[in-house]
Amino acid sequence: MTHNLFLFASIAGTPIAVRASEIEAVVRLGDIVPIQRVPDHVRGLAALRSRVLTVIDIESRIFGHSMPLAERPLAVVSDIAAHTYGLLVETVSDICEASSGIQPIQGRIDRYWAPFASALVERDGRSHLLVSLADFVTTPSGAAKAA
Amino acid sequence: MDEILAEFIAETLETLEVLSGEVVAWEADPADSSRLDAFFRFFHTVKGSCGFLNLPRFERLAHAAEDVLAAIRRGERSADPATVTAVLAVMDRIGELARNVGDGEAPSIPEAADDALLDALTDLPAPPAKAEAAPPQTTEAAEVEPDPLGGADANPSARGRERAPRTIRLPLALIDQLMNGISDMVLARNDLSRKMRDREADPELESSFERLSANVADLRDMISKTRMQRVDRLYAAIPRMVRDLSRDLGRKVTLELDGGDVEMDREMIEMVVDPLTHIVRNSLDHGIEPPAKRIADGKPEAGLLRIVARQSGNQIVIEIADDGRGINRTALVDKAVSNGLLNAAEAASLTDDQKLQLIFHPGLSTAAEVTAVSGRGVGMDVVRANIEQIGGVIGIESVTGTGTTIIMRVPLTLTIIPGLIVRSGGHYFAMPRGNVIELLHQNSSMVTIEEVGGARIATIRGEPYSLIDIEDVLGLTRGAMRGPRTLMVVRSSIGQPYVLGVEQVESNEELVIRPASPLVTAAGVFAGMTLPDNGQPMLLLDAAGIAQSASLPLRETKRGPLAGTAGQGAQRDETVQALVFAERDGIRRLIPLAIVDRVEDVVPSQVAISNGQAFVRIEGRLFPALNAGTGVDEPVKSLRLHAGRDALCYLISDVLDIIDVPSKLDVTLNAGRVAGLVMVDTDQLEMVDPFVLFAEAARQTGEAGRTIHCLIADADDAWLSGILAPLLSQAGHQVTIGAPGEGKPDVILCSGAAIPADAGDVPVLTLSDNADTASDSTVYRYDRERIIAKIAELAARRAA
Numbered sequence A: 001m002t003h004n005l006f007l008f009a010s011i012a013g014t015p016i017a018v019r020a021s022e023i024e025a026v027v028r029l030g031d032i033v034p035i036q037r038v039p040d041h042v043r044g045l046a047a048l049r050s051r052v053l054t055v056i057d058i059e060s061r062i063f064g065h066s067m068p069l070a071e072r073p074l075a076v077v078s079d080i081a082a083h084t085y086g087l088l089v090e091t092v093s094d095i096c097e098a099s100s101g102i103q104p105i106q107g108r109i110d111r112y113w114a115p116f117a118s119a120l121v122e123r124d125g126r127s128h129l130l131v132s133l134a135d136f137v138t139t140p141s142g143a144a145k146a147a
Numbered sequence B: 001m002d003e004i005l006a007e008f009i010a011e012t013l014e015t016l017e018v019l020s021g022e023v024v025a026w027e028a029d030p031a032d033s034s035r036l037d038a039f040f041r042f043f044h045t046v047k048g049s050c051g052f053l054n055l056p057r058f059e060r061l062a063h064a065a066e067d068v069l070a071a072i073r074r075g076e077r078s079a080d081p082a083t084v085t086a087v088l089a090v091m092d093r094i095g096e097l098a099r100n101v102g103d104g105e106a107p108s109i110p111e112a113a114d115d116a117l118l119d120a121l122t123d124l125p126a127p128p129a130k131a132e133a134a135p136p137q138t139t140e141a142a143e144v145e146p147d148p149l150g151g152a153d154a155n156p157s158a159r160g161r162e163r164a165p166r167t168i169r170l171p172l173a174l175i176d177q178l179m180n181g182i183s184d185m186v187l188a189r190n191d192l193s194r195k196m197r198d199r200e201a202d203p204e205l206e207s208s209f210e211r212l213s214a215n216v217a218d219l220r221d222m223i224s225k226t227r228m229q230r231v232d233r234l235y236a237a238i239p240r241m242v243r244d245l246s247r248d249l250g251r252k253v254t255l256e257l258d259g260g261d262v263e264m265d266r267e268m269i270e271m272v273v274d275p276l277t278h279i280v281r282n283s284l285d286h287g288i289e290p291p292a293k294r295i296a297d298g299k300p301e302a303g304l305l306r307i308v309a310r311q312s313g314n315q316i317v318i319e320i321a322d323d324g325r326g327i328n329r330t331a332l333v334d335k336a337v338s339n340g341l342l343n344a345a346e347a348a349s350l351t352d353d354q355k356l357q358l359i360f361h362p363g364l365s366t367a368a369e370v371t372a373v374s375g376r377g378v379g380m381d382v383v384r385a386n387i388e389q390i391g392g393v394i395g396i397e398s399v400t401g402t403g404t405t406i407i408m409r410v411p412l413t414l415t416i417i418p419g420l421i422v423r424s425g426g427h428y429f430a431m432p433r434g435n436v437i438e439l440l441h442q443n444s445s446m447v448t449i450e451e452v453g454g455a456r457i458a459t460i461r462g463e464p465y466s467l468i469d470i471e472d473v474l475g476l477t478r479g480a481m482r483g484p485r486t487l488m489v490v491r492s493s494i495g496q497p498y499v500l501g502v503e504q505v506e507s508n509e510e511l512v513i514r515p516a517s518p519l520v521t522a523a524g525v526f527a528g529m530t531l532p533d534n535g536q537p538m539l540l541l542d543a544a545g546i547a548q549s550a551s552l553p554l555r556e557t558k559r560g561p562l563a564g565t566a567g568q569g570a571q572r573d574e575t576v577q578a579l580v581f582a583e584r585d586g587i588r589r590l591i592p593l594a595i596v597d598r599v600e601d602v603v604p605s606q607v608a609i610s611n612g613q614a615f616v617r618i619e620g621r622l623f624p625a626l627n628a629g630t631g632v633d634e635p636v637k638s639l640r641l642h643a644g645r646d647a648l649c650y651l652i653s654d655v656l657d658i659i660d661v662p663s664k665l666d667v668t669l670n671a672g673r674v675a676g677l678v679m680v681d682t683d684q685l686e687m688v689d690p691f692v693l694f695a696e697a698a699r700q701t702g703e704a705g706r707t708i709h710c711l712i713a714d715a716d717d718a719w720l721s722g723i724l725a726p727l728l729s730q731a732g733h734q735v736t737i738g739a740p741g742e743g744k745p746d747v748i749l750c751s752g753a754a755i756p757a758d759a760g761d762v763p764v765l766t767l768s769d770n771a772d773t774a775s776d777s778t779v780y781r782y783d784r785e786r787i788i789a790k791i792a793e794l795a796a797r798r799a800a
Helices: A058-063 B002-028 B033-053 B056-074 B081-103 B111-122 B134-143 B155-162 B172-198 B203-226 B238-249 B266-287 B291-296 B329-338 B344-348 B352-360 B380-389 B470-474 B543-549 B560-571 B690-705 B718-730 B784-799
Strands: A005-011 A014-019 A025-028 A042-048 A051-057 A074-080 A083-089 A091-097 A119-123 A126-131 B228-230 B253-258 B263-265 B303-312 B315-322 B393-399 B403-411 B416-424 B427-432 B436-441 B447-452 B455-460 B463-469 B486-490 B498-502 B504-514 B526-530 B538-541 B575-582 B588-592 B596-602 B607-610 B613-618 B621-626 B636-643 B646-652 B654-662 B667-671 B674-680 B683-688 B709-712 B734-737 B747-751 B764-768 B778-780
Touching: A005 A058, A005 A083, A005 A119, A005 A126, A042 A083, A051 A058, A051 A074, A058 A083, A074 A091, B002 B033, B002 B081, B002 B238, B033 B056, B033 B081, B056 B081, B056 B111, B081 B111, B172 B203, B203 B228, B228 B266, B238 B253, B238 B266, B263 B266, B266 B303, B266 B315, B266 B380, B266 B403, B329 B344, B329 B352, B352 B380, B352 B393, B380 B393, B416 B470, B416 B486, B416 B498, B416 B538, B427 B504, B455 B486, B463 B470, B470 B498, B470 B543, B486 B504, B486 B543, B498 B543, B538 B543, B588 B654, B588 B674, B596 B613, B596 B646, B607 B784, B613 B636, B613 B646, B613 B690, B613 B784, B621 B690, B621 B784, B636 B654, B636 B690, B646 B690, B654 B674, B683 B690, B709 B718, B718 B734, B718 B747, B718 B784, B747 B784, B764 B784, B778 B784
Parallel strands: A014 A126, A051 A083, B253 B303, B427 B538, B463 B498, B588 B683, B621 B646, B709 B734, B709 B747, B747 B764, B764 B778
Antiparallel strands: A005 A014, A005 A091, A025 A074, A042 A051, A074 A083, A119 A126, B228 B263, B303 B315, B315 B403, B393 B403, B416 B427, B416 B504, B436 B486, B447 B455, B455 B463, B486 B498, B504 B526, B526 B538, B575 B588, B575 B654, B596 B636, B607 B613, B613 B621, B636 B646, B667 B674, B674 B683
16 A cells, blocks of 8 residues: 555655655756745756756755755655645655554654654654655745645 | 546536537527437436436436426427526536536535426426427437438538547646657757757768657647647537526527637636626626617617637637627716726826726726626726736727627737747846837937936836846846846836846747746746756746836826727737838838828929028918929929928929838938838838928928018008908918017018008018019019918018
8 A cells, every 4th residue: 555655765864754645756956946036945946857846945944044955956856736846855765665654743843843744654663754745835934825 | 436437527517518508599499409309318318327327316307307308309398498497407406416526525405405496397387289290300300311401400510519520538637748748858859959969960860850850849739739629618608608697687699609619728718718708798787788778779689799719820819799888988987087097187188999998997897786797896907907917918899889899819828938038147037028019238329227216217219117127126146247238128917018127138939838836926026937948947037026026116007098008009010101202313212101191293383492491382381391402393292291280391203102111110320311221122211200301391490481470561451451461370470460569570561552661671572463563572462372482581581
């Protein structure tokens, strides 16, 4: 069954899990064309073959400050509300099933991660925060939902 | 199972859409069995499928309707309006339930409500006895081969439907994927082409590559066509709407739909549905009069609503015409005045077209009372905004008492538009070419740029525009400049055009536009994104958004009512008519036709040269003449040029032709009387600069052609005061009779009898009643031309 299949990755050293059903591909991006007058976490546009991705810096979205981009940054490609996004992640370790399924959060999540983490997923004895990519493409105030 | 259900729902909804037009036609002609068959088939199919899919509610409804239709077929019932309404209600219910199922929702209407519908179907008055004979036969006719005479009328349409082009259903997502695949292919081709350019030329490889390129281009065109749909789809809902509305409003309407086979982009059709619906509602509610009124006005009882679609270049033109009462200009203007949009003086100076354009203003509706259908004051302004949003134009023509025609012009497709690629601060952006009126270099002589209290104004050919630089709007750093910046005169859907300064306009490309994500559009200055052939993503600038974010004064102010007209004018091809003529020395030149008032024959005696300035006498008036040279000794032609108060005669040898020329000169010269060169077929002709001509003429009239003050010394001379004075006044001179008033006269006129002694240095012209006594200071009193010329000559001599 696919609903227990997750992508395991990390952002700023924090292990995360994303439902595989949300993901279309993981790619290394080429040139990113910056966009003016948008929030910092919207890093720009990148071409993926004939498609144009809006590149979102998840780290900047969570912590409010952006890091210089890597040479060919790693991005998770996802279709959210009819638009294609590339969400930058630090590393990607694997796509596999989590045998123990989705667990409730234990302990207190810090204020940066709290709006995004909904549960825990365990892999190889290590807990990953379960996040939904759609949460990263809404505007930070949360007022205007990405339609 | 799910798949079968989804297919059933989709098919049911689609058939319903097609049938809604048919049902109205059926009502109009209940005996038309081919239509009845279509409905019968529909209900029959629904009934059959429902049993199979276990949808008992659908089955019950369809079954009841089928029974009724079967009864009509057998002639046991007649297709009266009540029956048709009941059958329609059942169709609507089935449609609604199907949508519920399609959306995976619980039915929005309780099942018990179906009983009322079924009762309406069955509790109907007894059929008229007569209905028994005819229908069964016609029913038969649809099933047997049509005989060449009788059945030919009804059957071709029924058969036409069955023989419609073979089609299959495809999910839209698949077509989009296909489109993306083709785009990938184009990019790969471009990449390959770049790599090939870096290598040594290989003709064989190149010819193969050319063939591949051509195939890819064809494929791309074909895939674009899969996005196209027939306008029929746009029309599908209209007959039903017109029927329902005209019933609610008590109107009688004949609907004509034409051009349903024209194709336009699927998305575009969706964008046009709402505006079209609105216009049709307006026509029925405000345009077409109630039947009694129409009869009283001598019109046919049923109004005519005609909707025509046609393709014109890369635009689709949709015309909605009614023969109703037309738009009440007075009511519109009154409303505009009472809303404070215009003051009374402005209102009085509006042209008829400008008055009509008021209908596109927010909050102006001519409906005296608000009805459920329209007249709530949200109307044509929203329609116009919607049409302009998709790059279209809307126009209106209306004749009071005769009808209104609304013309929508929309681009064929939303997704591929011609665009200009601009560069600024190291970034590239695309601007839809439709938004750009003109491109100029900043250092062009036609442009002056000034800064007043922080506001920058670019004045182009005397017209001031707000000037903004794209770097300021987007917060970019300016790149090091090489050469002059480029100014784009940009038109947006809101308000006045403005000038956008960019570093450089790089190229002109057909761009495939995709919607940008909400995060990007939230910036307010981007309308979409595109991937040009170089593979670098690019943002499409939003002309209106840029104006708004720069807080330009764009709110439609006093020029508001005119803005719509201006926009339309600019859509037309920019050509002007020009007159081709031969100068007196034989050279062919052009002059704008608009300023030529008349072409006249001039004989040498009409031309007078006084003090080096030439004048032509025409109908008792003197006009400054150009090109008279040292005089005219043979008949010539004169172009009488007119511009407001000023008029002049331009003497030429002959008029040759009238042609259309671009309003922009091919080469601008600004050398003397020549404004520039225009290419006409194989030659280039000089365009005469009217400005220079009038300036020259103004110098002449300033010296000699000004008002001449004539004094008629002898007030008692009945001929002078009664006959000559009116003639002189008519020629534009000031005439004083008796004592000189204020200031000295330029000429004193007298009859031969009494030459005033106190003339001093004022020239005296004596009018003699003897034709033989003419001399330098004496003129025969009935030689009108000579009198006028002599007065001008004397006054000019005195002024000099």
